[in-house]
Structure formats: structure tokens, C-alpha cells
Amino acid sequence: MRIGIIAYQGSFEEHALQTKRALDNLKIQGEIVAVKKPKDLQDVDGIIIPGGESTTIGIVAQKLGLLDELKEKINSGLPTLGTCAGAIMLAKDVSDAKVGKKSQPLIGLMDISVIRNYYGRQRESFEATVDLSEIGGGKARVVFIRAPAIIKTWGDTKAITKLNDVITMAVENNMIATTFHPELSSTTAVHEFFLKIVKK
Numbered sequence: 001m002r003i004g005i006i007a008y009q010g011s012f013e014e015h016a017l018q019t020k021r022a023l024d025n026l027k028i029q030g031e032i033v034a035v036k037k038p039k040d041l042q043d044v045d046g047i048i049i050p051g052g053e054s055t056t057i058g059i060v061a062q063k064l065g066l067l068d069e070l071k072e073k074i075n076s077g078l079p080t081l082g083t084c085a086g087a088i089m090l091a092k093d094v095s096d097a098k099v100g101k102k103s104q105p106l107i108g109l110m111d112i113s114v115i116r117n118y119y120g121r122q123r124e125s126f127e128a129t130v131d132l133s134e135i136g137g138g139k140a141r142v143v144f145i146r147a148p149a150i151i152k153t154w155g156d157t158k159a160i161t162k163l164n165d166v167i168t169m170a171v172e173n174n175m176i177a178t179t180f181h182p183e184l185s186s187t188t189a190v191h192e193f194f195l196k197i198v199k200k
């Protein structure tokens with residue numbers, strides 16, 4: 001199994017480590033590759049889009065020709081885990097808590113409505129407990145960093161967990177979106193859930 005992680009910015013290393021742990025837990029042989037250009041996507045069985053700044057990730061991906069390639073592959077079923085900025089990249093509908101709607105390059109395939117920087121400036125970063133029992137993970141401490149909120153899902157998208165009534169993880173077929181950073185958590189549940197989708 002070959003897992004690609006987009007490596008422009010954000011927590012590539014942490015995602016790679018967490019993926020490695022999850023592979024070990026599931027006893028799956030796997031390889032992790034950094035994805036920057038379209039050719040890096042060639043043989044991947046699953047892709048992780050990490051956090052960072054969604055505007056920057058989108059613009060760089062577009063410049064390097066990766067964005068269209070990603071859209072096509074994810075649309076054809078490539079298993080995808082988008083965390084924080086990665087969740088924003090996946091969303092069909094995006095606005096910003098402060099500036100409202102502003103166009104930015106997105107993958108835009110998932111039936112979710114997302115508000116960027118939902119938790120505001122004062123609390124750019126916080127820890128909270130989310131219930132991951134829906135994916136077999138139980139309660140887990142996770143980190144939110146200038147996090148977005150998933151305020152709506154439709155179609156086949158399922159809300160997996162919420163924090164104070166705001167969705168923090170959603171799944172639609174081959175796509176998983178989390179507004180928190182599962183790579184910065186002691187639980188590997190989200191990565192294991194993703195790898196199980198890749199394995200199918």
C-alpha cells in the first residue's frame with residue numbers, strides 16, 4: 001500500500017509518523033511518499049491533505065498542476081483524508097468567519113459546508129475531547145489549530161463526531177474530513193479508519 005501526503009506545508013512529518021503507527025497497528029505493509037507534483041500521485045492508493053493554509057495549498061497545487069489531477073483521482077474514488085485546511089480543500093462550500101465568501105482554489109468534491117477560522121483569533125488553538133466511537137476510536141483528546149467548522153452536510157455525507165453541536169469529522173464514501181489535527185493526537189483511530197478504506 002502506498003500512501004501519499006501533500007508536502008507543501010503543514011504537518012507532513014507528523015502525518016507520516018501517525019500513518020506509520022496506524023499501518024503497524026493494522027499489520028499492513030505500507031510506504032509513505034511526499035506528494036508535490038502530479039507525477040507523485042501516480043501510484044498512490046490513498047492521499048492525505050494536511051493542515052496549513054488552505055489558500056496557499058490550493059494556489060501552489062494549482063500552479064504545479066496537482067489540483068486538477070487530485071480532483072480527477074478523488075472523484076474517481078481515491079481514498080482521501082483531509083485534515084483542517086485539507087478538509088477545507090475537500091469542501092464544496094467554503095466561507096470565512098470574518099470575510100465571508102471569497103473564491104480560492106479548491107478540490108470541492110465533498111458535500112459539506114465549511115467556515116474557515118470558525119473559532120476565531122483568541123482561541124486559535126485549543127484541545128478538546130471528541131467521541132470517535134463511530135469509527136471505533138472511543139473518546140480522544142485532539143487539537144484544533146485555527147480550525148474550520150463543518151456547519152452542514154448533505155447527500156451521502158455522514159457526520160461522525162461533533163464538538164458542541166458543530167461537526168468536527170465527516171465521511172462521504174472515499175473522503176474523510178476532520179477539522180482537528182488527528183496527526184497531533186495520541187489516538188491513531190482516524191488514520192486507521194482511513195487505511196481501512198484504502199485497503200478495501
Ligand code: GLN
Pocket residue numbers: 050051052053054055083084085086088116117145146147148
Ligand atoms: N485556518 C486555516 C485555513 O483557513 C486552516 C488551519 C489549519 O489547517 N490548521 O486554511
